[in-house]
Amino acid sequence: MSTSPMSLSRFMLEEERKHPKAVGDFTLILEQIAFAAKIISREVNKAGLVSILGAASTHNIHGETQQKLDLFSNEEMIKALDPTGKVCAMASEEMDDMVPVSDKNLEGRYAVVFDPLDGSSNIDVNVSIGTIFGIYKRANDNDCLKSLLQKGKELVCAGYVIYGSSTMFVYTTGNGVNGFTLDPSVGEFLLSHPNIKIPEYGKIYSINESNYDRWTKGIQEYVKFIKNHPDRQYTARWIGSLVADFHRNLLKGGVFLYPEDTKNTKGKLRLLYEANPMSFIVEQAGGMSTNGRERILDIQPTSLHEKTPLILGSKYEVELYLQYREKYG
Ligand code: P6P
Numbered sequence: 001m002s003t004s005p006m007s008l009s010r011f012m013l014e015e016e017r018k019h020p021k022a023v024g025d026f027t028l029i030l031e032q033i034a035f036a037a038k039i040i041s042r043e044v045n046k047a048g049l050v051s052i053l054g055a056a057s058t059h060n061i062h063g064e065t066q067q068k069l070d071l072f073s074n075e076e077m078i079k080a081l082d083p084t085g086k087v088c089a090m091a092s093e094e095m096d097d098m099v100p101v102s103d104k105n106l107e108g109r110y111a112v113v114f115d116p117l118d119g120s121s122n123i124d125v126n127v128s129i130g131t132i133f134g135i136y137k138r139a140n141d142n143d144c145l146k147s148l149l150q151k152g153k154e155l156v157c158a159g160y161v162i163y164g165s166s167t168m169f170v171y172t173t174g175n176g177v178n179g180f181t182l183d184p185s186v187g188e189f190l191l192s193h194p195n196i197k198i199p200e201y202g203k204i205y206s207i208n209e210s211n212y213d214r215w216t217k218g219i220q221e222y223v224k225f226i227k228n229h230p231d232r233q234y235t236a237r238w239i240g241s242l243v244a245d246f247h248r249n250l251l252k253g254g255v256f257l258y259p260e261d262t263k264n265t266k267g268k269l270r271l272l273y274e275a276n277p278m279s280f281i282v283e284q285a286g287g288m289s290t291n292g293r294e295r296i297l298d299i300q301p302t303s304l305h306e307k308t309p310l311i312l313g314s315k316y317e318v319e320l321y322l323q324y325r326e327k328y329g
Contacts, residue, residue, distance in 0.1 A: 008034055008169060008180045008189035015173065025086040026135070029110055030157065033133055034169055034189060036080035037161040040073045040117065040131060041182060044163040061096045061305050069123050070094055073116035073131065087112050089144035091304045093273055098145060098304070110156075111136045111147035113273040119241030128164035130243025133157075134277040148304065152276030152297035160277065162243050170196070170247070172284040177250075193251075198287040201316035202253025204237050206245045214261035218328035222321055226255075242269065246278055246312070250285060255317035259292060260309040267291070267309035271301055275310045288318035292325050 012030055016022045058071070074094040081087045082101055088108035090099035093115040101108070112135050119129040135157035139147040159171025167182040169189045179193030205226050212220065226234050237254075239245050245256050260267045269275050279289035279296040289296040289312035299308065311321050 006191035008191070011178065011180070011191060015175075025084075025109055026156070028084050029081065029086055029112065029135060030171070032080040032084055033077070033112075033114075033159070036073075036076045037131060037167070037169060037189075038182065038187060039076050039080075040069075041161070041163055041167040043069060043072055044117075044123070044129065045167075060094050064121075070117045070120045077114055077116045077131070077133075081112055084108075086110055088138050089147045090114070091148045091272055092116060093118070093270060093305070096305075098148065109138050111138060111144070111150075113148060113277070115270070115273045118243055118274065119239075122239075122241050127239060127241055128162055128244035128247075129241055130163060130247075131161040132243060132274055132277050133159055134273065134280070145304075148272065149301040151300055152271075152279055153295075155276060155280045155297075158277035158280035160243050160247070160281070162247050164244060164247075168192070168247070170250075170281065172281050174280075174284065177281055177285045196250060196285050198250050198282060198285045198314055199253030200286075200314060202249065202255065202314045203232055203234050204249055204252060204254030205234050205257070205317070206236070206238050206249060206254065207257040207259075208238055208240070209236070211261050211263075214263050215259065216261075216325075216329050218325040219257075219259050219261075221328050222324035225320075225324070226317070242274060242278070246282075249313045250282065250287075253314045255311065255313035255321070257311045257321070258309065259311060264307070266307040268307060269310045271296070271299060271306050271308040272304060275308050275312075278310075279312055282312045286315070287313055288315050290318060290322060292321070 012027050016027045074092050085104040086108045087105050087110050089111040091113045114133040118132055122129055134155050136150050157173045162168050168179055170179040177196040180189035181192040182189050249256050258267055258269050275296050282289050291309045
């Protein structure tokens with residue numbers, strides 16, 4: 001007799017049972033993030049049909065025009081997490097400072113960082129976008145900000161939701177990476193990609209080559225070598241949406257690069273809620289992630305919105321990048 005598909009909810013509960021001391025707080029937070037993802041998915045999938053499309057009249061801390069769906073997604077994440085009473089601190093790409101939490105959260109044992117809708121400049125042209133999140137245990141002392149500024153290697157959970165041809169919820173709690181696809185007919189995420197592993201090497205490199213003239217010699221020489229690799233033909237794929245580019249490379253192998261350049265001297269992507277969660281996921285899938293000098297997950301954050309160069313994907317391509325930077329700068 002065929003068994004019923006494994007839902008995300010059942011998967012989370014079975015994972016929770018492996019931790020005898022678990023009281024369900026962590027599972028509740030994850031369930032709520034999945035709930036927010038369903039709401040965001042519904043709005044993203046009808047964005048072209050309602051007035052929600054288009055830019056809002058505000059800008060985020062990085063001076064980027066906030067799309068209305070950015071703001072909607074940010075509110076949905078906060079509305080889903082705050083009522084749990086389990087989250088002592090939140091940081092969002094869309095908010096300059098820590099997200100204020102209601103008093104019942106002050107004893108919460110977890111802190112959550114998130115980019116509610118990454119790649120939102122692609123919304124109006126119907127390109128895949130995503131939500132990225134990371135969950136920390138509360139820092140030992142009662143400094144909520146410190147709970148958010150922990151190294152990526154302290155994450156207890158990281159995940160993303162990709163709103164594409166289908167909506168997928170991909171996450172890890174440190175025991176491998178699993179992907180769930182939303183079945184809109186039942187409103188459940190169903191296990192579709194168990195135990196995701198990134199290939200040792202790929203045939204895809206993802207970088208915005210319009211920045212070529214602003215790269216160091218090492219980055220230029222690396223890309224030139226990849227484009228003329230002696231053993232295999234690489235292809236360039238750049239969607240300009242981190243979640244979409246990362247998800248494809250995670251499944252097929254390859255490397256995503258947003259290195260520093262003379263304009264973005266610290267890179268463009270943010271450490272807390274983009275680089276760290278994606279780095280935790282790629283390492284759990286057997287890949288690597290670096291800023292060009294050190295492991296991303298070892299970096300000590302100093303501010304909520306700090307940026308970092310980000311090179312992550314299959315081990316072969318990332319290790320080769322480190323060799324080129326070591327040799328050519
Ligand atoms: P560029 C989207 O704006 C984003 O933050 C990431 O999702 C994406 O990988 C990157 O910026 C694209 O940057 O400079 O190519 O537009």
